[in-house]
Amino acid sequence: MTASNGPSIEPVLRIDGLTVALPGNADRKNAVQDVSFDVKPQEILCVVGESGSGKSVTAYTVMGLLPKRQLTPTAGRLLLQGEDLLKATPARMRELRGSRMSMIFQEPMTALNPVMRVGDQIEEVLKVHSTMSPQERSERVLGILRDVHMPDPASIRNAYPHQLSGGQRQRVMIAMALVMEPALLVADEPTTALDVTTQAQILRLMKDLQRDHNTGVLFITHDFGVVAEIADRVVVMQNGLVVETGDARKVLRNPQHPYTRMLISSVPSMTPRARRPDPTSATVLKTHNLEMVYGGKSFFQKSRIVRAAHEVNIDVKRGETLGIVGESGSGKSTVARCIVRLIEPTGGNIYLDDADIAHLPTSSLRRHRKRVQIVFQDPYRSLNPRRSVGDSIAEGPMNFGLSKAKAWDRAKDLMTLVGLDPRAVDRYPYQFSGGQRQRICIARALAMEPELLIADEAVSALDVSVQAQVLELLDDVRKKFDLAMLFITHDLRVAAQVCDRVAVMHKGEVVEYGTATEVFAAPRHAYTRSLFDAAPGKDWEFGKFEAA
Amino acid sequence: MSQQASATVMGGAKRPGLAVMDLFRRHPTMMLGGAILLVMVLGALLAPWMFTVDPIKFNPINRLKVPSETFWFGTDMYGRDVYSRAVYGTRISLAVGVAVAILSVVIGLAIGLVSGYMRTLDHIIMRVMDGLMAIPAILLAVALVSLSGASIVTVVIAITIPEVPRVVRLVRSVVLSVREEPYVEAAVAAGTPLPLILIRHVLPNTVPPLIVQATYICASAMITEAILSFLGAGTPPEIPSWGNMMAEGRTFFQLAPWIIFFPGVALALIVLAVNVLGDGLRDTLDPRIAKRV
Numbered sequence: 001m002t003a004s005n006g007p008s009i010e011p012v013l014r015i016d017g018l019t020v021a022l023p024g025n026a027d028r029k030n031a032v033q034d035v036s037f038d039v040k041p042q043e044i045l046c047v048v049g050e051s052g053s054g055k056s057v058t059a060y061t062v063m064g065l066l067p068k069r070q071l072t073p074t075a076g077r078l079l080l081q082g083e084d085l086l087k088a089t090p091a092r093m094r095e096l097r098g099s100r101m102s103m104i105f106q107e108p109m110t111a112l113n114p115v116m117r118v119g120d121q122i123e124e125v126l127k128v129h130s131t132m133s134p135q136e137r138s139e140r141v142l143g144i145l146r147d148v149h150m151p152d153p154a155s156i157r158n159a160y161p162h163q164l165s166g167g168q169r170q171r172v173m174i175a176m177a178l179v180m181e182p183a184l185l186v187a188d189e190p191t192t193a194l195d196v197t198t199q200a201q202i203l204r205l206m207k208d209l210q211r212d213h214n215t216g217v218l219f220i221t222h223d224f225g226v227v228a229e230i231a232d233r234v235v236v237m238q239n240g241l242v243v244e245t246g247d248a249r250k251v252l253r254n255p256q257h258p259y260t261r262m263l264i265s266s267v268p269s270m271t272p273r274a275r276r277p278d279p280t281s282a283t284v285l286k287t288h289n290l291e292m293v294y295g296g297k298s299f300f301q302k303s304r305i306v307r308a309a310h311e312v313n314i315d316v317k318r319g320e321t322l323g324i325v326g327e328s329g330s331g332k333s334t335v336a337r338c339i340v341r342l343i344e345p346t347g348g349n350i351y352l353d354d355a356d357i358a359h360l361p362t363s364s365l366r367r368h369r370k371r372v373q374i375v376f377q378d379p380y381r382s383l384n385p386r387r388s389v390g391d392s393i394a395e396g397p398m399n400f401g402l403s404k405a406k407a408w409d410r411a412k413d414l415m416t417l418v419g420l421d422p423r424a425v426d427r428y429p430y431q432f433s434g435g436q437r438q439r440i441c442i443a444r445a446l447a448m449e450p451e452l453l454i455a456d457e458a459v460s461a462l463d464v465s466v467q468a469q470v471l472e473l474l475d476d477v478r479k480k481f482d483l484a485m486l487f488i489t490h491d492l493r494v495a496a497q498v499c500d501r502v503a504v505m506h507k508g509e510v511v512e513y514g515t516a517t518e519v520f521a522a523p524r525h526a527y528t529r530s531l532f533d534a535a536p537g538k539d540w541e542f543g544k545f546e547a548a
Numbered sequence: 549m550s551q552q553a554s555a556t557v558m559g560g561a562k563r564p565g566l567a568v569m570d571l572f573r574r575h576p577t578m579m580l581g582g583a584i585l586l587v588m589v590l591g592a593l594l595a596p597w598m599f600t601v602d603p604i605k606f607n608p609i610n611r612l613k614v615p616s617e618t619f620w621f622g623t624d625m626y627g628r629d630v631y632s633r634a635v636y637g638t639r640i641s642l643a644v645g646v647a648v649a650i651l652s653v654v655i656g657l658a659i660g661l662v663s664g665y666m667r668t669l670d671h672i673i674m675r676v677m678d679g680l681m682a683i684p685a686i687l688l689a690v691a692l693v694s695l696s697g698a699s700i701v702t703v704v705i706a707i708t709i710p711e712v713p714r715v716v717r718l719v720r721s722v723v724l725s726v727r728e729e730p731y732v733e734a735a736v737a738a739g740t741p742l743p744l745i746l747i748r749h750v751l752p753n754t755v756p757p758l759i760v761q762a763t764y765i766c767a768s769a770m771i772t773e774a775i776l777s778f779l780g781a782g783t784p785p786e787i788p789s790w791g792n793m794m795a796e797g798r799t800f801f802q803l804a805p806w807i808i809f810f811p812g813v814a815l816a817l818i819v820l821a822v823n824v825l826g827d828g829l830r831d832t833l834d835p836r837i838a839k840r841v
Contacts, residue, residue: 340737369739376730384731386752392731395748396738441734448738 010081011038012183012216013062013101018076020057020066031057031071032240039184039216044207046219046227046248048263049237050463055220058237059186062218063103064093081183099129101184102177106192108169112161118172119145119157122179129180144175147212148205167198174206181213188220195327196490200534203230222464224267225493228252228537236260252540261545266468268493270538272516278319284352284451284484285339285372286315291347292334292508308334309345310508316452321478321485323499323516325492327531331508332488336456339486340374341365352452370400373445377457379437383429389415389440390425396448407447414443418473435466439473446477453478454486459494471498492535496520504528578828584821588814592638600632603788612804622806624797633788634810640789641770641818644704648769649762651708656715657754661746663716664723674720677713685710685772690781698784703776707769718761722754756833763826767819774815790815 018035022028032054039045049055060066061073064085078085080101088096097103105111113121119141126137145153148171161169170190177185187206191199207230210217221227227234231248236257244257255261290312295304309331316322324332338345341357350358357368373396376382383392393414394407402410412422418439420432429437438458445453455474459467475498478485489495495502495516502519504512504527512525523529532538591598607627615622621630663673689706696702726732732749740748776782777791785792790811797807 340733342733342736366739369737372737374734374737376734378730382730382734384735384749387748392734395735395740399739399741399744444734444738 013039014079016077044217046231053237054240103186106189197534225536228540267542268497281318286351289348316484320500323495326505330505370448373450374454375458379434581821581824603632621810644773645766645770649766652711660716660719664720681713760830767822
């Protein structure tokens, strides 16, 4: 289907001076402005940028899926194999979508119809866009499911989306997208919602399929690891503008634009920093055979037991950072929630200094509360939207008897400490950006003068440049207050940068436990090795560049 | 420490709820509902000065008069002025509607908060609420009135009881979702005592849906009151209420339809106004629902 009849290869998609206007009340005039680039056949073009860069708007414009009346293309041309998509009628766009261009989305659960068998959903594409007989369609569905390496395609086709794993659902999405052999595949963060091992499989699959099917891929991502893994060429976007375009290797090795340099420099390295945990410092936290079992009490149904944590033995010393690394469902957050005593563990002990807090009743637990503080993942839900940030920071100290005036003074000092304007204490959370909110959450935790600070995926929702700053802040406060820190993350790069020691969790158990340098250099457990192998761009050392 | 993130905080976006005028401009139907309601409330409060005569005084000479300049809405079979009775009747409807709304929200809020936060009590409370929901308001009212005699207080109690479970369920569902929010967990980790967590972090989240629910309860309570009065199980017959008026006018329906017509229209109008106001409030307080419906 590739239209390569000229001497130079004709691009599958040519975007030429595309401008999409934002509604009048937005903070800038255009969502994307004067964007131009090509996607050639058999090429993977990665569009990289942070949130708000306009990368997804570009993708949605190509597919003609922009929300009507809110975002409208005002200038430029979008040529799909020479045909201008901006001039195409809605009927023509419907014809093109699914047959000559198709899209896969970030969240495969919501992108699939939950009440329709996946085989039927793939077949529907064929029904709409081809004249195949039912027999042929059925064979084609089986064929494409085999192509995306589904185990047992014959039974998978009769499954509903909820019966499949996240990776399998994304494979179904890819099968749907490729079944008509489109010339262009648009992928909007297709692996962001997946675990790292699944992500590696999906990336490999996409690369293979794209080569076999001659597809040009427009791949939207925020992750430079993914770029290093699969991109042929890169387009870097910032605030709706293209700031750099070029060959992937060249851009990664020698970025020209200051923004690109800053972004690539912000990617944490996989090589742990050599740090010296002081063996003489006191142990702040120690868990002994910590156990958390869910379920099993049901009266009517057959009891189903989920072991979220099993025989977890970890310890954190003053001044050091222990990382808990694992994929979703590994039990790392459960351990954190037990230690903060948001939930009561079903077994084992949690020692803070010498006091066992694992099973203390709420009343006697209260004096231990201030010793352990936690920073959560989602900066938008971690602060009460109806209370000023000063109220939020001062709440804890006031619970423990500090006067309002003194607590607010402390709040102001802490705002300065986390790099925010102390005069902003009487503002409300919605007036701050995600990174700033995460700083406020850190200030709130520090207000209690804790001995142990738990960061539960505290930088996972942040853009890479903001992430680097918040990590730096966390490290600063750890040093300054000689804190013990428990750092929970799924991101190996982040773990390598902040952790002195690492515990790798898998299915509720700690499978590997040692200093970061040891674990990263020579992982002993098979699961740890597979985890490290799956890390995107693991073979690529991201340079540190001076911001020009 | 990084300098980039310091100082600059996003500018002063306006706080929600301040721009009342702007809000009315965007929701004209809500404004209309509010205006109708306001007129009716004022009319009820200022009834003696609304060109009314004594609503319960018999006037046998002017029985069953057609609406005219002297008797705007006509007169009933005892010669009482239908207009005056309708205006005074507004008081009963409003009083019952508002009282039921406030009572059921206050009781339901208290029970709902407890139910959402205490898992053991929750099972018991919710089963009791299921039981209460199964009681039809009208039957309960008839039973209560036959036990304790007709009075407005009885009517209010009878309508409130079946409304409470609806409020409890609403509050409980909000509590169950809010208690999982990280900011509530952060407050727990900061040692905030449970009552303070409820007041500071949970309660404010229940206010917007409760305001909306209260308007619906108010509207349905007014209808139920009218039904009860119509059946003779509600407001005592000596007090003019719309339900009573319609019940008394029923026998003369073909002869003097205005006796039923005007209180009927008044009831429909006030319920419509309250509901439209409630819809508007729902849309402004929770834009997500507005998009979904």
